[in-house]
Each structure stands twice: as C-alpha cells, then as structure tokens.
Amino acid sequence: MDYGIIFKGIGGFYYVKFNDSIYECKARGKFKNQKITPLVGDYVRISIQDEDKKLGMIEEILERKTELLRPTVANVNQAIIVFSIKNPLPNIILLDKMLVLAEQSGLDIVICFNKADLDVDFDYEKYEAIYHRIGYPVLKTCALEGEGIDALSVYLQDKITVFSGPSGVGKSSLLNAVHEGFTLQTGEISEKIKRGKHTTRHSELMELKNGGIVVDTPGFTSLSMHEVAPEDLKEYFIEFRMQGESCRFDNCMHLNEPGCAVKEAVERHDISKDRYEAYLYILNEINELKRRQKKW
Template sequence: MQGKIMKGIAGFYYVEVKGQTVYECKAKGIFRKDNIKPIVGDNVEIEIIDEDTRQGNLVKILPRTNALIRPPVANVDQAVILFAIVKPNPNYNLLDKFLIMMRQYGLPVIICFNKQDIATKEEQQELYDAYEKCGYRVLFISVKEERGLDELKALLKGKTSTLAGPSGVGKSSLLNKLVPDAGMQTGELSRKIDRGKNTTRHSELFLVKELTDEQQETFIIDTPGFTSLELRDVTTDSLMGYYPEFEKYEPECRFGGCSHIAEPDCGVKKAVEAGEVSKVRYDNYKVIYSELKGMRPDYSKGKKR
C-alpha cells in the first residue's frame, strides 16, 4: 500500500493513504542499516499491522524528486518564505541566506511579506526594489485582513510548497487560513524581545483541500521557525553566483575574478552607487562574504533599521 509521510515524531511516521486514512508507522531496520532516514513528503510503501488501530510498518521509500536538509522535507516543487514587513522588521541577512539555500536546491521561491495592513508604502517599496528586481516573485499580504491570499493560493495550486520563515511573522496564522482544520496554535508576539515564540516543533505536510481536485493535489509543508541559518558548500569565490543581479555588471569590473569587495573600478559597486543594484542586497553580500572569510561581520548591515 502506498502513501505519503505527513509527519514524523519520535520515530513514528504518519502516512496518509490517498482516499483512505492515516497510519502510524515505524520504519523497518533496513533504513538504519542503509543510513536512510524517512522525511516528511516522502512517498512510501507500507504494510498494515493492525487495521483497527491504523498501525503499520514503513517498508520502502519511493524515489525522491529532491530532498532538502533544512527544513528536512522531500518532493517539494517550490518554497514560500514568509517575513513580516514590520513588527518584527525583516532580517535581510537571514532572508538572503535562505534564498541562497534554495538556489542550491534549484527550487523557485515566492517571497511573501506579511502585515501589509500596518506597513507604509515606502516600507513595501524598499522590499520590492531589493528582491523583485533581482528576479524573485514578491507578494505583499495581510493574513489578518486576508489581503493578497487569492494571489498566493493561485501560486500554490497543484504544487507541494514548503512554508518557512522566522518565528513571529504570522506563519501559523497563514497556515490556518490555507488549511482551516490544521488546528495550529498561533504564537503570540513577544513585546519584550519583538520576536515570536516558535510554536512549530516539527515539519508537517497538509493537504490544502480548497485547492485540490481530481486532477491535482495541493500540499503545504509547515516547518519550524528559525533565527539563524548556516550555509553549506558556499565559498567566497562562489558567493557572487547566488546574486544574479551582479552578473550584468561584472564585465565592467577592471579585474577578472573581482570579488566586488575592495577592488577599484568594480562594475557591481558602481551599479550599487547608481541605484541599479540594491544596496540592501549588496550590504548583505558583504556581510556573508565576511562570514565565509572568517571575519567578524557587522550584522547591523543585514537588518532593517
């Protein structure tokens, strides 16, 4: 019998068999032997142990189209990264690191900025200029007032999307709008530290019934909030490749292999000064470059004031 892992907790995997029910399964020992760990989103084969109690064993993981390390999910079509425009202000450095990770996986990203109802047009324009102009799809929404949700739903339909973002930006509230029966606990924003409590402890996949029909299913994966990300397999030499807006101006650099940091007559730095490349993005590039080089970064450059 085939199904999909919807959730994994403490060695138990909850597998939904299409059109039937959810079975609580343990993984066979062969997975440990082969050093394979089942993850949310995996399509699997199970054997039923007890139909009455809906218990079974996970016996096979079907081929994956992809597998992410953080968040650990499989068979994803796209990523939706959610930040707030204000309260809390977005940490651009954290956002850029997430975008780098998704480019490594080859996944398209929808950048979704929440709390449009309490943000100014100027604050929204700054975000638009920084990210839409370098090739990312940017949406401004208000979960509270349900603004922009129809546009987001159109982008989600028929796909499996992983929903990620820091705590306190409205991730659980958005999920509740998309999946009314998810029963997610909405985190309260801490006024003292201007940061939300992380109410999601594990990744979980939900069927978005409103966007599902006989031809196609729509899934969204809720993942734990994060306050930091560690880049893997990125070097100072390869970092510029994750900033596609730089490429147009690199032929104008005096030196081949220009790092766009300290070299004179740098085409990218001139583009930043002319307003053709986002200063926000460039400042974050310098911060991440410093981290990769082992220097002490100035994190104030990566946060909105």
C-alpha cells in the first residue's frame, strides 16, 4: 500500500506507520489553510524527507470513513464499550448514551463488563439479559485473571477498535491482557469514591498480532448529546426500529401518540422498560440542550 496510517499525534508532529517503519511527519501548510487537522487513524500519503532519520511530510489525507469526536480518531470501525461490574458500578444511562453515539457513528459495537472477579452478586446476567437480547454482543471479562480475553481478542481481528468507557473500569488493563507486548499504565481506584483517576491521557493506535488495531482512550464521567437530533434518537435505540414501523404515525416519537407500537411493546415486556426510560431521559436531555442553545 502507498499509504501510511497516523498512529499518534503530539504537538504538531504525526507518527505515521508506513512500510513497517514509523516516520515522524509534519503536515503541509495547505491543510491548515483548509482548516483540516490530521487525526490519529487517518490514512495519509507521505513524502519521505530523510530515510535515515525517518522524517516525512504528510501530503494527502484520504477521505475518512468515520470520524469520532470522543476521542477524535478517524476510520474507527468498532467500539468496545467497557464498564466494570463493581468499582465503579456501571452507570446504565451512560452506557445507553454511548450506544447511541456509537450507532450514530455507524460502528460495530461490543459491550464488555469487566472485573468479573468482583461479581459476587451475579449482576452480570442482569445486564447481559438486556443488551444481548437486543442484538449486541456482550462479554464478561476479568483483565486480572484472563477470563473472556480470548473471546474479546476474536472481536478485534482486522478492525480498528476504540476502547471507551468511564475511568477505572479497566480499559488499559484489558488491552495489556489482550497483547503481551503492551505496557499501558493503569491506575488505582480511589478508595473513597470508587472511581478511576483518569490514568490514560491521550489516544494512540496500537497494533495487535492478529491484524487488529486498537485505541485506548481516556475515561470520562459524562457525555454530551448535542450532536444528536431529537427526532433521530429513536433510530439509535436499535430494538425500537422494527417495532416503530408498526406505529400508526410515520414520525411517531414513541411518547404519547395513539397507536404507538413501541409503547405497546414496552407494556408487553418485549422492549425493556429500562431502555425505554433511558430513551425518555436522553430525549429530554437533548431537548433541554436545544432550548438552552436557543436562548444564547
């Protein structure tokens, strides 16, 4: 291939993997004039400025297949959404929001519940029941003892995958378990509030032996939904899609409209009440954001 891929970007330098070497590259001024910033994950054509010192120049950026905002990574095709069963406890609304954003970006999705060793109350089955039923692969892993790591690795083959989720759930630990060569820094959980301490600070691509490329990302505690239009939200709750076709009105928002097949499915327990309530909650949040924006 004539193209390289940006593995890392620091202070205006881009580290491009090309022909099995890493070249330290700058970007041509034209990109700045066009207000284009090269992103980690971008496929780029480089000219080699100094072969011995492995210096290059980014000449061209290929069209991005996807562009994630958080983290800002191009051409990702899969998200592993990681939560821990305990320490910290899963925030299910945050999980549903992450699913919405990943669906909006058109990514393949795998949900991973880590820290299986702490699942003394058998909470995993409860989560699995909700998300597996609607079609998402759900994994139970233990980064410390290796449970579920092989299953996780299979999903990573030949894809560019981001690991995202709150701080302290074990994203970096999972990646270290998946690949012997990785020595990503991991952080203790704060004893008092059982939260992570934001150990991972930046995003960088890393290659696996099975041809997969993975991106560790910094954890977060909240997600803004400002990029999601209220009328689109229902499309990103995948189990609503098929039911929604039977609603009396084409533009049914599944709120209080007569003949709403989604609400009927909730009554029959064919759609989980928790998911439906998450939909209402997130829709309300998006509408609030819109109202506040209008005021400015």
